[in-house]
Amino acid sequence: MTRVRFYKLRSSLKIVNDLDVTEETTKSDTLWGVRPLLDHVRQGCLSLPRCDKVCVDEQIIPFTGGCPIRQYVPGKPNPNGLKVFVLASPNGLVLDFEVYQGKNTFRGQRLGVGAAAVLRMVESVPTGTYVFFDRYFTMINLMDAFLSKGLPATGTIMKNRVPKQCQLPGDKQLRKEGRGASVTLVRRGPELAVTKWFDNKPVLMASTVYGRYPEDICSRWSNKDKGHVQVRRPAVIREYNDNMGGVDLCDRMLSFYCMSSRTKKWTSRVMMHFFEVAITNAWIQYKSDKLLDSPPYDDSSEDSEEEYQPPTKTRIPQPEPSVRRLGARHMPEMMDIKHAMARHT
Template identity: 30%
Template sequence: MTNIYARQKLASIDTNADEITRFFGILLHSGYHHVPKEKHYWSTAEDLSNQIVPKTMSRKRFEDLKIYFHIVDNLQLPPGKAAKVEPFYTHLSAQFLKIGGVFSESLSIDESMVPYYGHHSCKMFLRGKPIRFGYKIWMMCSLDGFPFSMQIYTGAKYQPEESGTDKTEKVPLGTRVISDLISVIQEPRNHCLFFDNFFTSHNLMVELKEKGFRAIGTVRENRTGKCPLMAPKELRKKDRGEFDYRGDGDIICVRWNDSSVVTVMSNWMKPFPLQKASRYSLKEKKKVLIKQPKIIGAYNQGMGGVDLLDRLLSAYRPTLRSKKWWWNLFSNGLNMAVVAAWKIHCHLLGKEAMSHLDFLREVSTVAMKCGLSSYRIRKGGPTASISADVKALQPHFLSTTSQGRCAVCSKNTKKWCKFCGKRLHEKCFPDYHA
């Protein structure tokens, strides 16, 4: 697709799979090896120099690849606002499921944010979140952060659902997202879903129970299906740990008084047996044990999968930028592929597995060597400028070296100042050190 896009722009990039892999390797390398600017990866300055990137690819070639890099053919774009990157995420999801389908029992569903500060109609603003500006992706992950299903959010849409009459009923966004994400699950009874109050409603819990899914989620007051629970203001007056619950035989709601009042709904789990939770008491100036319904503890244990994935993605997020609006989404997907591969690595090797950083370094280094029988030999001499203070130091003298461009007049010469590392003619020597 990169070659096709270059031809559409009347250019010739003539790249191949090995070179694109090296391009990906440099992109991943920028996630853990930071320099102030992109060009500094090719700098020859002692305090900025990077050994492996200049040996992998020239800066001009990398910039050309980044200009023409594409995922899909612009002349055959599928419908949708995120059409230029959506097929990439669809392919990622398919690859994640090839590992063995959805193999985790506890699955958390939540939103994930990709930082972006440019202009695009899909960009979101979420007040109070760690990443306030960016693209929103609906994610379904395992308890340890392995991604199974994902969907780029391109705007609020409601799909009409045919009812028994001629009228149509609008499906809420949360219900539609849940239905789309769990469509990849083949054995519903082997999994338990966890989600927050953005998605949870009485109708959704009933629908999931009919499909065979177990589910637990926090719920808003107006979505409990008019469950006659004790009012939050009344429950807040009681001791910490007190709770109230109601059920209709299929769905059960539990309202618990913690530091604030929280309501949880489930289509299979009950509040009993009660557990103990450790909380700090301001009155007693120490930690005390309070009552906690079982359903609350289960929700706390099963809900953190997407948040864990977000922490792993943000740990070594690629820093090389582009003017393409979909670039951040693409680099996020590439980063996610490495995190998913590392999770599989941990499942297979257990305690002998590499750390996240060591695994990323291994992937990046191997990718930058892909298809190279030997490292690229850099042409020319040092390109970094020499400070005036260094030029003032002594001694400076000319000696013989291989032919190259003079740092002053740019003509060929076989003389250089060994102290500065710059090729210079005899007549240019005084001007350069003036």
């Protein structure tokens, strides 16, 4: 297939028949051109088994052309594109998503876009699921709403969103105590713990299930010592780091074999993105099923006590001298000389 023919076919891809879509639908839903595909992929995500810990984060569909719902999100690898709110497991499995179409995407919510997005994402998770999100979403009212739903929540929080009655020590005081210093203030009824941890800079966490204890030791890089140092870490930081990176992990897997073809049609870019999401979910499920079906390792066998012998390198047989120069093939001759140069014989 020629390049011109390929691009012609790609520009003609359609998910729906334009004549079958009513005018009311086109006005109320900007994504009407790809809505059947989004609904089909989302139903596949909703049918996946739920785990006990999930995370909510933003995902960007890279696109720099003209699009009525294109967003700019600083700090992302691809800041320009269509913003998608994603619910994912810690291993990168996408469990639910919602493409952001503006302030009217989540109607009937008074807590803001971020809080409304998180509440929309957790509609499919069972009670008792631990939910993690970053500081864009975290608010005290949202944490209380999650607690009333029976969903323990944890997230980083902005300094200006911490209640004024929560008197945490200043940054200078924690800096004097040294790297790894932390303090936790707990509110009773409804339960909420706000933890401040000093690493390279202060980190604020809000959680309805985790606090400072039990602390552990983590390895952190020190610019002063030019090496890794051991730093005390609160329990809420450990749990957040272990379970928050699901969406970022999905983005990384999508970037390995992405359909990176330039196009001026944002609908084509959206279609390619969600095809990749479906493929990535299928790959994660395949790896999980393969791991469960693998036979258990038996270390009681006699072979396990023997010293491991690496497999021997198979030597490629040399061509027969009678046929090595037959016709125009001129097959190479195997030499035992190191750094031998190829030559014509």
